[in-house]
Amino acid sequence: MIPVTKPYLPSRERLDHYLDGIYEREWLTNNGQLVQELTRRLEEYLGVENLLLVANGTLALQIAYRALGVSDAQPDRRPQAITTPFTFVATASSLKWDGVEPLFADIDPHTWCLDPRNVEAAITPDTRAIVPVHVFGNACDVGAIDTIARKHNLKVIYDASHAFGVKYQGDSLLRHGDAATLSFHATKLFHTGEGGAIVFKRKGDLERAKKMINFGITGPETIEELGINAKMNEFQAAMGLCVLDEMEENLKARAEVWHRYEQALATTLQLQAQPEALDYNYAYFPVVFESEEQALRVATTLKENGVLARRYFYPSLESVACLGINGGQPISKDIASRILCLPIFDQLAQREQNNIINLIETELVA
Ligand SMILES: *Cc1c(COP(=O)(O)O)cnc(C)c1O
Numbered sequence: 001m002i003p004v005t006k007p008y009l010p011s012r013e014r015l016d017h018y019l020d021g022i023y024e025r026e027w028l029t030n031n032g033q034l035v036q037e038l039t040r041r042l043e044e045y046l047g048v049e050n051l052l053l054v055a056n057g058t059l060a061l062q063i064a065y066r067a068l069g070v071s072d073a074q075p076d077r078r079p080q081a082i083t084t085p086f087t088f089v090a091t092a093s094s095l096k097w098d099g100v101e102p103l104f105a106d107i108d109p110h111t112w113c114l115d116p117r118n119v120e121a122a123i124t125p126d127t128r129a130i131v132p133v134h135v136f137g138n139a140c141d142v143g144a145i146d147t148i149a150r151k152h153n154l155k156v157i158y159d160a161s162h163a164f165g166v167k168y169q170g171d172s173l174l175r176h177g178d179a180a181t182l183s184f185h186a187t188k189l190f191h192t193g194e195g196g197a198i199v200f201k202r203k204g205d206l207e208r209a210k211k212m213i214n215f216g217i218t219g220p221e222t223i224e225e226l227g228i229n230a231k232m233n234e235f236q237a238a239m240g241l242c243v244l245d246e247m248e249e250n251l252k253a254r255a256e257v258w259h260r261y262e263q264a265l266a267t268t269l270q271l272q273a274q275p276e277a278l279d280y281n282y283a284y285f286p287v288v289f290e291s292e293e294q295a296l297r298v299a300t301t302l303k304e305n306g307v308l309a310r311r312y313f314y315p316s317l318e319s320v321a322c323l324g325i326n327g328g329q330p331i332s333k334d335i336a337s338r339i340l341c342l343p344i345f346d347q348l349a350q351r352e353q354n355n356i357i358n359l360i361e362t363e364l365v366a
Contacts, residue, residue, distance in 0.1 A: 001306050001307070001308055002306060002307045002308065002343050002348070002352055002356070003308050003343060003345075004308055004309060004310040004312075004341055004342070004343050004344075005187050005343070005344060006345040006347060007186040007187060007191060008189075008191065008243055008246075008250055008345070008346065010242035010243050010245065011242070011246070014245060014246075015238060015239065015242050018034060018238035018241055018242065019235075019238060021033070021034070021238075022034070022234050022235065022238065027234065028233055028234050028235070029231055029233035029234060030214070030231065031214075031231070032233075032234040032237070033234075034234045034241060035053055035232050035233075035234065035237045037237070037241065038053060038192075038232075038237040038240045038241055038244070039051055039052075039053055041241065041244055042197065042240075042244070045165070045244060045247075046164075046172050046174060046199070047171065047172040047175075048172050048175060048199045049199075049203075050199060050200040050201070050202070050203055050205070050206040051197055051198070051199050051200075052197060052198045052200070052206055052209050052210060052213070053195065053196075053197050053232040053237070054195070054196045054197060054198065054231070054232055055195065055196070055213075055229075055230050055231060055232055055233075055236075056183065056184075056194045056195060057090065057161050057181060057182060057183025057184065057185060057188075057196035058093075058094050058183075058196070059196060059213075059228075060181035060182065060183070060196035060198045060230075061090065061091070061094040061095075061131075061157065061159060061181050062094050062097070062098050062228075062230075063213060063228075063230055064157045064179040064181055064198050064200075064209070065081075065094070065095065065098050065100060065129070065157065066098070066209075066212055067179070067200070067205045067206075067209040067212060068129070068155045068157065068179060069128075069155070070100060070128045070129040070155055070157070071095075071098040071099055071100050073099065077126055078099070078100075078101050078126060079099070079100045079101070079126060079127075079128045079129075080100065080101040080102075080103050080124060080126045080127045080128065081095050081100050081101070081103065081127065081128060081129040081130065081131050082103045082104075082114075082119050082122045082123065082127060082129075082130050082131070083095065083102050083103070083104060083105070083114075083130070083131040083132070084104065084107055084113070084114045084131075084132060084317075084332070085104040085106075085107075085316045085317040085318040085319075085326070085329045085332045085333075085336075086107045086133075086313055086316060086332040086336060087133040087135055087313055088161070088312075088313060089317060089323075090161075090183075091131060091133055091317075092104075092317050092320075092323050093322075093323065095131065096322075096323055096324065100128070100129075101126075101324055102131075102317075102323055102324060102326075103122050103124070103127070103326070104122075104317065104318045104326045104329050104332075105119045105121070105122040105329070106328075106329040106330065106331045106332055107135075107331050107332050107335070108141075108331075109331050109334075109335070110272075111140075111141075111273050111274070111275075112135050112136070112138065113132060113133065113134065113135055113138055113139070113140040113141065114130075114132045114133070114140060114141075114145070115141075115331075116141050116144035116145055116147075116148060119132075119145065119148055120148050123152055123154075127152070127154060128154060128155060129154055129155040129156065129157060130145060130148070130149055130154055130155075130156050131156075131157050131159060132145055132156070132159070132177075133158070133159040133160075133161075133162075134159070134160050134163040134166065134173060135162065135313075136162050136272055136283065136284040136286055137162040137163045137164075137189075137280060137281050137283045138272055138274055138275075138278065139163075139168040139173055139274075139277075140158065140176075142168070142173075142176040142177075145177075146176070146177075155179075156176075156177035156178050156179075157177060157178060157179045157180070157181065158173075158174075158179070158180040159181055160173065160174055160180040160181060160182055160199075161181065161182060161183035161196075162188070162189075162283055162284065163281070164182055164188065164281060164283070165189070165190070165247075165281045166278065166279065166280060167278075168275070168277055168278055168279070169277045170277070170279075174199045175199070175201075177201065178200070178201050178205070179199065179200050179201065179205065180198070180199045181196060181198050181199075182196055182197045182198075182199070183195075183196050184196050184197065184236075184240060189254075189281055189282075189283040190243055190244065190247065191239070191240070191243060192232065192236040192237065192239045192243070193235075193239050194236065195232055195236045195240065208225075211224055211227055212225070212226075212227040212230070213227065213229070213231050214227060214229070214231060215227040215228065215229060249346070250346045251281070253347075254282040254283075254345070257282070257285075257344050257345075257346075257348050258280075258282040258285055258344060260350070260353055260357075261285045261287075261344075261353070261357070262285075264357045264361070265287060265357065265360065269287040269288065269360075269364075270287065270288035270289075271286075271287060271288075272286055282344070283344075284312070284341055284344065285341065285342045285344045286312065286339055286340070286341045287339070287340055287341075287342060288335060288338045288339050289338045289339075289340070290338070291338060292337040292338050294338075294363075294364075295311075295337070295340055297363055297366075298340065298359075298363045298364075299311070299340055301359055301362075301363050302356065302359055302360075305355070305359055307343060307356055307359070309340040309341060309342050309343065310340065310341050311336075311339065311340060311341075312340075312341040313336055313339070314336045314337065315336060316329060316332040316335075316337075317332075318332065318333070319333070342356060343356065
């Protein structure tokens with residue numbers, strides 16, 4: 001089976017070198033040398049400051065909500081955050097899990113990111129934050145979202161899980177918002193097996209979050225505030241350093257795959273509209289079909305031929321009961337019903353990709 005993505009496995013020799021160091025130091029977690037090294041390397045690579053490594057991308061979101069005071073309890077009111085239904089479930093479930101009611105606003109039909117006009121319309125007196133997603137690595141309308149947030153005194157936490165290395169208007173996309181979070185899950189472009197990071201705008205928020213990821217402990221006998229365990233360990237960091245070392249070749253191979261799909265499919269299928277000023281990371285190749293029926297037919301044909309395209313992101317989250325009472329996001333519902341993500345990873349052979357393209361084209365004229 002050709003999967004939709006394959007975890008990037010760096011050279012064993014390279015990994016062994018880092019593992020030898022872990023065995024020598026006998027230091028496995030709690031802000032070890034490799035975690036510190038990866039923090040510095042990522043800040044440099046991404047062009048950001050105030051980066052904090054954590055155990056996974058979901059905890060990255062939750063620590064960001066806490067550090068920015070979004071989920072602070074109030075006696076008789078329930079905080080709310082406005083977010084998109086067109087995303088991986090963790091964006092919304094992390095809010096709910098932390099006692100924040102996710103309020104969905106609909107997406108833009110072309111970029112598939114939150115439409116700022118719908119965000120403003122959804123604000124209530126209990127709204128504390130906006131949690132937009134740079135979905136598939138595309139840039140949200142960061143200017144408009146920033147204006148709304150200032151006007152209504154809201155925090156902005158971007159779920160940038162897909163946006164590793166993406167630049168917008170010549171600068172890291174991660175520099176927008178009070179915080180931007182990354183997931184380093186095995187299936188993501190850059191990964192540490194499991195892992196994640198938060199990029200804070202302000203150093204003070206970073207310092208608060210640092211305490212929170214280690215139980216609020218600040219010294220051998222001091223516990224300064226409420227915390228949890230969200231630390232990244234040395235083995236995760238070792239994997240991350242290796243993947244980062246080989247990032248250039250990985251990106252180059254993915255870019256080739258991405259451009260071959262684009263060349264073949266851009267005239268017949270709807271692709272995600274990206275702003276001019278976007279410097280993309282080639283993490284995903286989503287396509288939207290004419291109808292749900294056509295999308296499902298293509299998915300079935302691909303599967304029968306050993307290719308696994310995935311319905312990312314389906315279902316649209318306003319229809320998921322455990323996330324709360326929502327609804328009325330017809331654009332997200334529509335795009336979610338007609339979308340498929342096609343296989344994209346560095347090892348995808350040109351012959352295999354041509355076969356995928358042929359199967360889709362044959363199905364489209366059928
Ligand atoms: C992967 C992902 C997450 C969750 O990250 P984990 O590292 O798996 O916890 C959150 N949001 C989005 C949009 C994701 O794609």
